[in-house]
Amino acid sequence: MYKPAIKTELAEKIRQSVKDGMIGQIEFTEELVRKPSTRGQEHTAQDFIFKELAARGYAMDRWAIDVASIEKHPGFSPVTVPYDNAINVVGSHRPREEKGRSLILNGHVDVVPTGPVDMWDRPPFEPYIKDDWLYGRGSGDMKAGLAANIFALDALKRLGYQPAATVHVQSVTEEECTGNGALSALVRGYSADAVIIPEPEDEGLVRASVGVIWFRVHVKGHPVHVATAGSGENAIEAAIFLIGKLKDYEKARNALKVNHPHFADYEKPINVNVGKIEGGDWASSVPAWCSFDVRTALYPGEDARQAAQQIEDFINEAATGHSFLVSNPPDVEFNGFMAEGFELEAGSDAEKTLTLAHTTATASELTTFGSMAYLDARVFVLYDNTPCLVYGPISKSIHGYNEAVSIESIERITTAIALYIAMWCGLESI
Amino acid sequence: MYKPAIKTELAEKIRQSVKDGMIGQIEFTEELVRKPSTRGQEHTAQDFIFKELAARGYAMDRWAIDVASIEKHPGFSPVTVPYDNAINVVGSHRPREEKGRSLILNGHVDVVPTGPVDMWDRPPFEPYIKDDWLYGRGSGDMKAGLAANIFALDALKRLGYQPAATVHVQSVTEEECTGNGALSALVRGYSADAVIIPEPEDEGLVRASVGVIWFRVHVKGHPVHVATAGSGENAIEAAIFLIGKLKDYEKARNALKVNHPHFADYEKPINVNVGKIEGGDWASSVPAWCSFDVRTALYPGEDARQAAQQIEDFINEAATGHSFLVSNPPDVEFNGFMAEGFELEAGSDAEKTLTLAHTTATASELTTFGSMAYLDARVFVLYDNTPCLVYGPISKSIHGYNEAVSIESIERITTAIALYIAMWCGLESI
Numbered sequence: 001m002y003k004p005a006i007k008t009e010l011a012e013k014i015r016q017s018v019k020d021g022m023i024g025q026i027e028f029t030e031e032l033v034r035k036p037s038t039r040g041q042e043h044t045a046q047d048f049i050f051k052e053l054a055a056r057g058y059a060m061d062r063w064a065i066d067v068a069s070i071e072k073h074p075g076f077s078p079v080t081v082p083y084d085n086a087i088n089v090v091g092s093h094r095p096r097e098e099k100g101r102s103l104i105l106n107g108h109v110d111v112v113p114t115g116p117v118d119m120w121d122r123p124p125f126e127p128y129i130k131d132d133w134l135y136g137r138g139s140g141d142m143k144a145g146l147a148a149n150i151f152a153l154d155a156l157k158r159l160g161y162q163p164a165a166t167v168h169v170q171s172v173t174e175e176e177c178t179g180n181g182a183l184s185a186l187v188r189g190y191s192a193d194a195v196i197i198p199e200p201e202d203e204g205l206v207r208a209s210v211g212v213i214w215f216r217v218h219v220k221g222h223p224v225h226v227a228t229a230g231s232g233e234n235a236i237e238a239a240i241f242l243i244g245k246l247k248d249y250e251k252a253r254n255a256l257k258v259n260h261p262h263f264a265d266y267e268k269p270i271n272v273n274v275g276k277i278e279g280g281d282w283a284s285s286v287p288a289w290c291s292f293d294v295r296t297a298l299y300p301g302e303d304a305r306q307a308a309q310q311i312e313d314f315i316n317e318a319a320t321g322h323s324f325l326v327s328n329p330p331d332v333e334f335n336g337f338m339a340e341g342f343e344l345e346a347g348s349d350a351e352k353t354l355t356l357a358h359t360t361a362t363a364s365e366l367t368t369f370g371s372m373a374y375l376d377a378r379v380f381v382l383y384d385n386t387p388c389l390v391y392g393p394i395s396k397s398i399h400g401y402n403e404a405v406s407i408e409s410i411e412r413i414t415t416a417i418a419l420y421i422a423m424w425c426g427l428e429s430i
Numbered sequence: 431m432y433k434p435a436i437k438t439e440l441a442e443k444i445r446q447s448v449k450d451g452m453i454g455q456i457e458f459t460e461e462l463v464r465k466p467s468t469r470g471q472e473h474t475a476q477d478f479i480f481k482e483l484a485a486r487g488y489a490m491d492r493w494a495i496d497v498a499s500i501e502k503h504p505g506f507s508p509v510t511v512p513y514d515n516a517i518n519v520v521g522s523h524r525p526r527e528e529k530g531r532s533l534i535l536n537g538h539v540d541v542v543p544t545g546p547v548d549m550w551d552r553p554p555f556e557p558y559i560k561d562d563w564l565y566g567r568g569s570g571d572m573k574a575g576l577a578a579n580i581f582a583l584d585a586l587k588r589l590g591y592q593p594a595a596t597v598h599v600q601s602v603t604e605e606e607c608t609g610n611g612a613l614s615a616l617v618r619g620y621s622a623d624a625v626i627i628p629e630p631e632d633e634g635l636v637r638a639s640v641g642v643i644w645f646r647v648h649v650k651g652h653p654v655h656v657a658t659a660g661s662g663e664n665a666i667e668a669a670i671f672l673i674g675k676l677k678d679y680e681k682a683r684n685a686l687k688v689n690h691p692h693f694a695d696y697e698k699p700i701n702v703n704v705g706k707i708e709g710g711d712w713a714s715s716v717p718a719w720c721s722f723d724v725r726t727a728l729y730p731g732e733d734a735r736q737a738a739q740q741i742e743d744f745i746n747e748a749a750t751g752h753s754f755l756v757s758n759p760p761d762v763e764f765n766g767f768m769a770e771g772f773e774l775e776a777g778s779d780a781e782k783t784l785t786l787a788h789t790t791a792t793a794s795e796l797t798t799f800g801s802m803a804y805l806d807a808r809v810f811v812l813y814d815n816t817p818c819l820v821y822g823p824i825s826k827s828i829h830g831y832n833e834a835v836s837i838e839s840i841e842r843i844t845t846a847i848a849l850y851i852a853m854w855c856g857l858e859s860i
Contacts, residue, residue, distance in 0.1 A: 113711035115718045119650065176714065214713045220549065236704050236722075240670050274666050275713040280706035281543035283644045283725040283766060284606065284804070285829040287705055288545045292666075295713040336713060374714070399715040 004353040004423040011360050011419060017155040018415045025151040025414065026134065026407060028052070032143040033127040033136035037109050042173045043085040045109045049171045050089045052150065056157075058091030058169065065174065065184040073187060075383050077178035077214075077338045086173045088185055093153070093167045100165035100426030101349075102192040105153075105417070106182065106388075107146035108175030108376060111138030112399050119401045133396070133404035140395025140405035145198030146171055148392070148410060152417035157430065164426035168192060175376050177214070179339045182376035186384055194350035194424060195380045198392035198413055200405060205354060206390035207368035208262035208343040209375045210269065211298035214336030215311055217242060219279075219290045221328040236279045238324045239290035245318040246272050246294065249311075253296070260299045262343070262370030269372055270297045293335075297372065300341035308334055339374055342381040342388075350387035353423050354416070358391070361416035366391075391416070434783040434853040441790050441849060447585040448845045455581040455844065456564065456837060458482070462573040463557040463566035467539050472603045473515040475539045479601045480519045482580065486587075488521030488599065495604065495614040503617060505813050507608035507644075507768045516603045518615055523583070523597045530595035530856030531623040531779075535583075535847070536612065536818075537576035538605030538806060541568035542829050549831045563826070563834035570825025570835035575628030576601055578822070578840060582847035587860065594856035598622060605806050607644070609769045612806035616814055624780035624854060625810045628822035628843055630835060635784060636820035637798035638692035638773040639805045640699065641728035644766030645741055647672060649709075649720045651758040666709045668754045669720035675748040676702050676724065679741075683726070690729045692773070692800030699802055700727045723765070727802065730771035738764055769804055772811040772818075780817035783853050784846070788821070791846035796821075821846070 035045035046062070054060050065083045070076050089109075114124040114137050122128055127136035134144070149169055156162065168190055172181035199206075219235045219242070250272035263269035272294060279290025298307055312332045319325035344351070346368075358366040377388035394409035396402075421427075465475035476492070484490050495513045500506050519539075544554040544567050552558055557566035564574070579599055586592065598620055602611035629636075649665045649672070680702035693699035702724060709720025728737055742762045749755035774781070776798075788796040807818035824839035826832075851857075 112715050115711055115715070116650065119718060176712075212714070220546065234704065236707050237673075240673065243667075243670065273713065273716060274664065274710075275715055275717055276710035277666050277717075277720065278708050280704075280723070281545055282606075282829075283703065283705040283723040284642070285542050285545070285705055286703060287707075288549060288831070290707065293710070293713040399712075401718070 002349040002352060004356045006419065006422050010422065013159055014155060014418045014422060015361065015415050017158045018411060018418055020158065021151050021155050022411055025147055029134060029139070029144050029147040030127040032147060033139050034125055036125045037111055037138065038113055039110055039177055040081055040085060042110050043087050046087045046089050046171060049109065053089065053091030053169060058093055061090045061092070062087055063188070065180055070180060070183050070187050073183060075179065075183045075339065075379055077180055077336060078334045079178055079180060080335045086181065088173060088181055089171045090185065090190065091169045093163060095162065095164045095166070095428055097428065098165055100163065101194065101424050102166040103421065103425055104168045104170055104190060104192040104195040105149035106170040106172065106195055106197045106376065107142055107149055108173065108181060109146060109171045110173050110176050111141065112176050115401065121402055132407050134407055135402055135404045137403055139403055140200040140393065141398045141403065142199050142392065144405040144410050145200065145392045148198045148414040148417055152414050152421060155414070155418045156421060156427065160429050161427040162430050163421050164428040166192065167421065167425060172376065177336045179337065179374065179376055179379060182379040186379050191384055192386065195386055195388040196417060196420065197375065197377055197388060197390045198417065199375060199390050200395035200398055201390055201392050202394050203362065203409060203413065204367045204369050204391070205351070206344065206371045206375060206377065208300050209341055209371040209373070209377065211302065211304055211339045211341035211378065212337040212374035213296050213298065213304060213308055213311065214293065214334065216291055216293050216333045216335050217315060218331040218333065219325065219328070221288055221324055233324055234286050235290040236287045238322060239279060239292055241322050242315060242318055242330065243274055243292060249314050256299065263299060266372065271372065272296045298341050300343045302340065304338045304340045308338060337374060340378055340382060342378040344381065344387060348387040350389055353420055354389050354391060357416045357419035357423060360419050362412045432779040432782060434786045436849065436852050440852065443589055444585060444848045444852060445791065445845050447588045448841060448848055450588065451581050451585050452841055455577055459564060459569070459574050459577040460557040462577060463569050464555055466555045467541055467568065468543055469540055469607055470511055470515060472540050473517050476517045476519050476601060479539065483519065483521030483599060488523055491520045491522070492517055493618070495610055500610060500613050500617050503613060505609065505613045505769065505809055507610055507766060508764045509608055509610060510765045516611065518603060518611055519601045520615065520620065521599045523593060525592065525594045525596070525858055527858065528595055530593065531854050532596040533851065533855055534598045534600055534620060534622040534625040535579035536600040536602065536625055536627045536806065537572055537579055538603065538611060539576060539601045540603050540606050541571065542606050545831065551832055559837070562837050564837055565832055565834045567833055569833055570630040570823065571828045571833065572629050572822065574835040574840050575630065575822045578628050578844040578847055582844050582851060585844065585848045586851060586857065590859050591857040592860050593851050594858040596622065597851065597855060602806065607766045609767065609804065609806055609809060612809040616809050621814055622816065625816055625818040626847060626850065627805065627807055627818060627820045628847065629805060629820050630825035630828055631820055631822050632824050633792065633839060633842065634797045634799050634821070635781070636774065636801045636805060636807065638730050639771055639801040639803070639807065641732065641734055641769045641771035641808065642767040642804035643726050643728065643734060643738055643741065644723065644764065646721055646723050646763045646765045647745060648761040648763065649755065649758070651718055651754055663754055664716050665720040666717045668752060669709060669722055671752050672745060672748055672760060673704055673722060679744050686729065693729060696802065701802065702726045728771050730773045732770065734768045734770045738768060767804060770808055770812060772808040774811065774817060778817040780819055783850055784819050784821060787846045787849035787853060790849050792842045
């Protein structure tokens with residue numbers, strides 16, 4: 001039976017080395033937050049990561065996601081934007097002698113949009129520290145985690161050590177919209193005995209996670225001057241009708257939670273979110289078009305393509321109950337995530353190792369929970385049969401205004417990752 | 431008692447002269463449709479009008495609307511766009527001897543947005559003729575009318591006549607959004623004994639017309655990751671709640687129609703139209719903001735500023751019934767029309783003259799009706815105590831796709847306007 005262990009004295013040295021690196025690590029994280037890596041604009045942040053990993057001596061690889069190479073993969077999500085600047089970066093360490101178990105340290109560099117900047121206390125891409133919090137879009141989700149991966153290795157290096165197994169440090173794109181970045185890295189051949197993704201999980205371990213589907217509903221009709229508007233000819237009102245119907249869909253989906261033990265205790269594990277809407281051109285014209293974007297979720301084990309078909313059927317069926325839509329049927333477009341959920345099998349060696357590393361780093365138990373957000377971990381678990389540990393720092397206001405990450409938590413997480421590397425990969429002197 | 435009249439023989443000559451000019455008039459109208467004079471882009475169409483009026487020998491005037499000169503006027507509507515290219519053009523005719531009654535021939539050059547171009551059978555600014563219809567955005571509303579004003583005068587000129595009174599040919603902007611174009615012309619000093627506006631009124635005369643108010647409701651809140659969304663924190667859903675409440679407002683407004691004889695017979699004289707909506711940035715973020723644009727209407731005699739206050743009060747009151755809005759009160763912005771309705775007093779000399787001109791031109795009675803759309807006529811009627819005759823050609827799909835105007839109707843209307851000029855202004859030989 002596998003029993004992870006390192007000597008107490010080494011653990012203490014690692015903890016101290018992480019602490020010694022914290023000033024540089026926070027500066028690095030701030031620099032990363034300064035790169036506004038929203039979708040389609042991830043490349044400047046990736047250039048920074050590339051330069052930093054190369055300077056540390058890792059063997060470097062980078063590529064733009066190639067849709068042709070992944071579009072037949074069951075984990076592929078449809079994409080409606082060009083991938084010219086959707087650059088993945090990997091820095092690889094190979095030991096002199098491959099003694100331990102190999103590891104992927106993964107993180108995503110893309111961040112979600114800021115929303116109206118005037119709602120932020122300070123500009124979202126100008127990081128600042130207040131009390132224990134580092135603020136900025138992407139600070140928690142998940143640039144602190146990306147930095148933690150790199151600085152955990154740095155902490156070992158300061159002690160004269162490097163992993164005694166292959167370690168790939170991956171910085172991927174497209175985690176917030178398709179998951180095609182992590183998928184592209186898998187298809188490129190990257191694989192290991194375990195994966196860590198330091199998403200902002202409040203120092204817990206994700207036991208299971210939902211999948212996510214995005215879709216856009218387009219309503220189009222024949223507008224008229226507002227003076228001659230009959231009832232029910234308004235595309236915005238027709239869209240609102242469909243949005244109302246989605247409440248029934250959401251209710252039905254959440255009723256199924258009883259079959260999914262990791263989600264049964266949540267009030268609403270399946271959030272059907274209308275995240276964006278756009279319609280009409282002119283106050284005095286009856287609007288002829290309206291589109292809205294929806295995010296919904298899948299329980300682990302549910303088939304994404306089947307679920308997509310059900311969504312399309314639901315919208316089409318709902319449309320038959322509306323005088324305008326019945327003669328102007330809406331169009332359902334799948335324009336992002338078509339990604340399944342996963343479950344991390346309990347009792348793996350990888351999890352045992354993290355449990356020990358976490359307890360050593362934090363003097364507290366490792367809790368596990370079901371995550372209601374999409375995670376790239378599904379790529380490793382579903383399509384490479386590899387344990388993937390999603391475990392990262394305490395954060396607040398993820399996807400909201402004034403996003404922030406706890407600096408003390410960053411230190412604890414970085415220590416846990418460094419300990420994990422020492423236990424899982426083993427160490428060799430540099 | 432005033433009795434408009436001209437000799438039958440002259441009337442027949444005028445009818446024939448209009449017919450003789452029709453090929454050129456339709457070409458002129460098509461050229462005008464080719465200028466995509468949506469809001470903020472009216473200037474190229476106005477350059478064309480300026481050149482054409484100048485070539486005919488009118489005394490020319492043009493100016494950009496100056497907000498400072500009109501913003502204290504009771505007929506002013508708030509404006510949120512620059513007016514650099516909101517150019518008004520006036521060509522003035524002055525007779526050798528001022529014998530008849532003076533006249534303003536007014537029309538607006540601005541057109542409403544096209545909406546999605548792929549919903550049109552052909553590109554909206556590439557006019558074409560099919561059967562009796564001239565198609566294109568603005569063909570009916572109201573470039574055919576603008577051209578009719580100019581070609582009615584041309585028809586008289588071909589017979590060797592010009593009006594025996596001052597005539598101002600006005601081409602104004604901002605009719606579809608504020609009415610500030612016509613107001614600016616009034617404030618500049620233009621005035622006459624009567625006004626004709628050949629809006630597409632199906633050869634009828636507008637007896638009364640609603641006023642219009644535009645407003646935009648802004649909802650803003652604090653977004654979160656969709657995974658942690660509670661209920662009622664979604665700005666789009668909060669906006670939808672307010673849109674639903676507007677149905678009550680609309681019902682209450684329409685119940686008042688019994689007090690307004692020109693509107694009592696319409697099912698819904700006050701159309702409260704949600705014409706535009708925008709909200710959220712990302713399917714997987716709970717939307718933090720949503721704005722929607724509304725057009726509502728006023729019965730003649732209602733005070734616009736009082737009505738605006740009532741709208742603001744209504745929205746604020748509605749917000750108290752919603753868990754999200756009560757702590758994130760919506761903002762109501764008045765961003766366009768704040769324009770009152772009007773009634774054309776029956777029995778004026780101007781109307782008698784049009785009745786005769788119309789009957790002579792069309793061999794049919796002139797019907798009058800209440801208009802449920804905003805009209806610039808309110809500027810002349812309310813603020814210059816001048817009879818304004820809104821009377822123009824048969825059209826279809828105004829503000830919609832495949833807008834079109836009847837060519838035969840253009841000829842009838844142009845004949846009626848030419849006859850009107852002959853009767854109202856009198857004629858002198860050139």
